[in-house]
Amino acid sequence: MSYPNEVTITEVCPRDGFQSLPDSIPTDEKIEIVNKLIDCNYKQIEITSFVHPKAIPQLKDATEVVQGIKRNNSVKLRALIPNLRGLDRAIVAGVDKVKLMLSASDSHSLNNANSKTFDAMKGFESLVKRASESTVIVSGSISVAFGCPYEGEVPIERLSAICERYIDLGILDLSLADTTGMANPFKVKQVIRVLREKYPQLKFSLHLHNTRGMAFANAVAGLEEGVTDFDSSVAGLGGCPYAPNASGNIASEDLIHGFEEMGINTGVDLDKLINIAKILEGKFPIQSDSFILKAGKCSDLHIAPKEQKKLG
Numbered sequence: 073m074s075y076p077n078e079v080t081i082t083e084v085c086p087r088d089g090f091q092s093l094p095d096s097i098p099t100d101e102k103i104e105i106v107n108k109l110i111d112c113n114y115k116q117i118e119i120t121s122f123v124h125p126k127a128i129p130q131l132k133d134a135t136e137v138v139q140g141i142k143r144n145n146s147v148k149l150r151a152l153i154p155n156l157r158g159l160d161r162a163i164v165a166g167v168d169k170v171k172l173m174l175s176a177s178d179s180h181s182l183n184n185a186n187s188k189t190f191d192a193m194k195g196f197e198s199l200v201k202r203a204s205e206s207t208v209i210v211s212g213s214i215s216v217a218f219g220c221p222y223e224g225e226v227p228i229e230r231l232s233a234i235c236e237r238y239i240d241l242g243i244l245d246l247s248l249a250d251t252t253g254m255a256n257p258f259k260v261k262q263v264i265r266v267l268r269e270k271y272p273q274l275k276f277s278l279h280l281h282n283t284r285g286m287a288f289a290n291a292v293a294g295l296e297e298g299v300t301d302f303d304s305s306v307a308g309l310g311g312c313p314y315a316p317n318a319s320g321n322i323a324s325e326d327l328i329h330g331f332e333e334m335g336i337n338t339g340v341d342l343d344k345l346i347n348i349a350k351i352l353e354g355k356f357p358i359q360s361d362s363f364i365l366k367a368g369k370c371s372d373l374h375i376a377p378k379e380q381k382k383l384g
């Protein structure tokens with residue numbers, strides 16, 4: 073079994089994490105956290121979502137955050153956009169990349185975007201055209217790709233049809249999201265193997281939620297099928313809208329620590345990241361969820377006890 077030497081981690085806390093918090097974080101605090109994250113050497117950060125401020129008031133300061141942070145040339149800023157208005161705001165704010173929102177199942181799509189999956193995709197054509205007149209790069213996503221909380225199983229044929237539509241639009245960078253933590257390693261391997269074989273021109277990334285504790289196993293399954301791009305959120309910030317007390321995104325420090333232990337380079341400064349996670353855990357103890365914050369790194373050694381302890 074061989075694993076890649078390096079992977080790319082996209083930090084999604086400023087979008088996925090912040091939008092799930094019950095109260096808005098003051099803009100300057102958000103900017104401070106993002107600046108700290110940039111300092112960890114991430115190659116990409118999902119900075120915000122340009123949705124209607126009434127839909128997600130927690131992200132109403134999207135433009136101010138993008139324009140307030142200290143940027144450098146080595147980090148790309150990606151934002152989620154739901155429509156043309158969102159794209160226009162993202163272009164004006166100055167992000168590098170936008171990610172289109174799309175649900176794999178009609179019922180999830182109706183709930184999220186008020187239209188069925190393929191109807192929602194009809195609107196993508198004008199978005200792609202508008203983006204092509206700017207420097208912003210468009211990527212796609214497929215939410216609930218590994219299972220829908222309303223419909224259950226998402227057939228591979230449906231995922232294939234969505235991929236084909238994205239290819240028609242010229243969008244070749246696709247994020248497969250396990251929005252509600254319904255994936256398992258077998259399913260991840262099966263889906264990615266089929267889609268990569270059918271559509272070698274597509275580049276898949278994985279957005280894994282740890283709702284049922286399977287996210288790291290799913291990430292490794294993705295690795296084994298050739299995926300080298302993953303999303304995660306520092307301190308595991310971000311919940312699951314369908315299970316109020318459940319975990320959201322896999323914690324960045326858990327994913328990065330796990331990969332680094334496997335000898336896979338992420339380029340992210342794990343110690344700096346753990347410090348940010350501790351700050352966020354202190355501020356939002358209910359919303360954060362991370363194994364590394366509880367247990368520390370494998371390399372954090374302990375002094376052996378002088379007396380023998382029988383632990384059974």
Ligand code: ZN
Pocket residue numbers: 088251279281310321
């Ligand atoms: Zn998410």
